[in-house]
Amino acid sequence: MIVVMKPYASQEHVDAVVKLIESRGLTPHLSAGKEVTIIGVIGDKSRLEGQNLEVFPDVDKIVQVTESYKLTNRKFHPEPSVIHAGSAVIGPDTLTIMAGPCAIESREQLLTIARAVKAAGATMLRGGAYKPRTSPYSFQGLEEEGLKYMKEAGEETGLATICEVISAESINAAVKYVDMIQIGTRNMQNFNLLREAGQSGLPVMLKRGMAATIDEWLNAAEYIVAEGNPNVVLCERGIRTFETATRNTLDISAVPVLKARTHLPVIIDPSHASGVRAYVSPLAKAAVACGADGLMIEVHNNPACALSDGPQSLTFDQFETLTKELKSYAALSKRAF
Ligand code: PEP
Ligand code: MN
DSSP states (O other): OEEEEOTTOOHHHHHHHHHHHHHTTOEEEEEEOSSOEEEEEESOGGGGTTOOGGGSTTEEEEEOOSOSOOTTBGGGOOSOOOEEETTEEESTTBOEEEEEOSBOOOHHHHHHHHHHHHHHTOSEEEOBSSOOOSSTTSOOOOTHHHHHHHHHHHHHHOOEEEEEOOSHHHHHHHHHHOSEEEEOGGGTTOHHHHHHHHHSSSOEEEEOOTTOOHHHHHHHHHHHHHTTOOOEEEEEOOBOOSOOSSSSBOOTTHHHHHHHHBSSOEEEOHHHHHOOHHHHHHHHHHHHHTTOSEEEEEBOSOGGGOSSOGGGOBOHHHHHHHHHHHHHHHHHTTOBO
């Protein structure tokens, strides 16, 4: 942290800042220019808690030089993390493909989709049992019954499983049935839920809030890791912009930005990012080419009759074509798939 004094700050006011920094057991590093003096603060800045330096006389501004997220920060953990979820491995050497329906609609529907995505090369089965829908009148999910189908589909196919959670109650149910939990865009800053997810013992995929900055997203991930759960994966799923041609705007630049800032793996969800089936495949390829560690793709046995997100769901044939085409992208990125 750096304290920038106002031009021509009095010596008395510079001394007051230095004295306070020293009194908290920190080391001030003074750099006196012709007009402006800046004071570097070396040490654990949490020792300044409750002491607002901005209000000191002649202090112009405080500049933070390290981010508030520490455990998720690549500066303090240079090696990329590898996360295990059931039989799946998510990290720099693999391409993880999570695929399945937006919502679990029935036992037969889920088993049919699980078998098809497994045959096409998916590594994880996704499916919503608790659906955070925009309208309270839309299908809200099968809840625990859906989780039971997920467990059965995972056991039969060998696919690792992931389901979204929306409350402490749904986390308590999910731990009994699935390998990984997902926190959706609408709950990215539900801090109590993040803490609960951190205590769940399961790996967590944290989707980006639709209007969240990358800094806010990494701070949200920090909530989970701070509870003692280092197994966090980030998922970019599109953000709200002025563009209406797609449901959201896929922030592809989030991939290299996250790779620079954090050691956590990064998944791209081209389905929710675009909202349009025809755009899913090109965006998926762009994500892999750009360094994503995996993809989350919605697939349905009959998209025209899906209870949610039919327009963006791939058919079995389309998903199979995509996974075939992704092989060369995975090879270029030196990832096992
Ligand atoms: C989902 O993956 O089913 C979902 C609801 O996604 P998001 O939170 O990104 O909208
Ligand atoms: Mn969906």
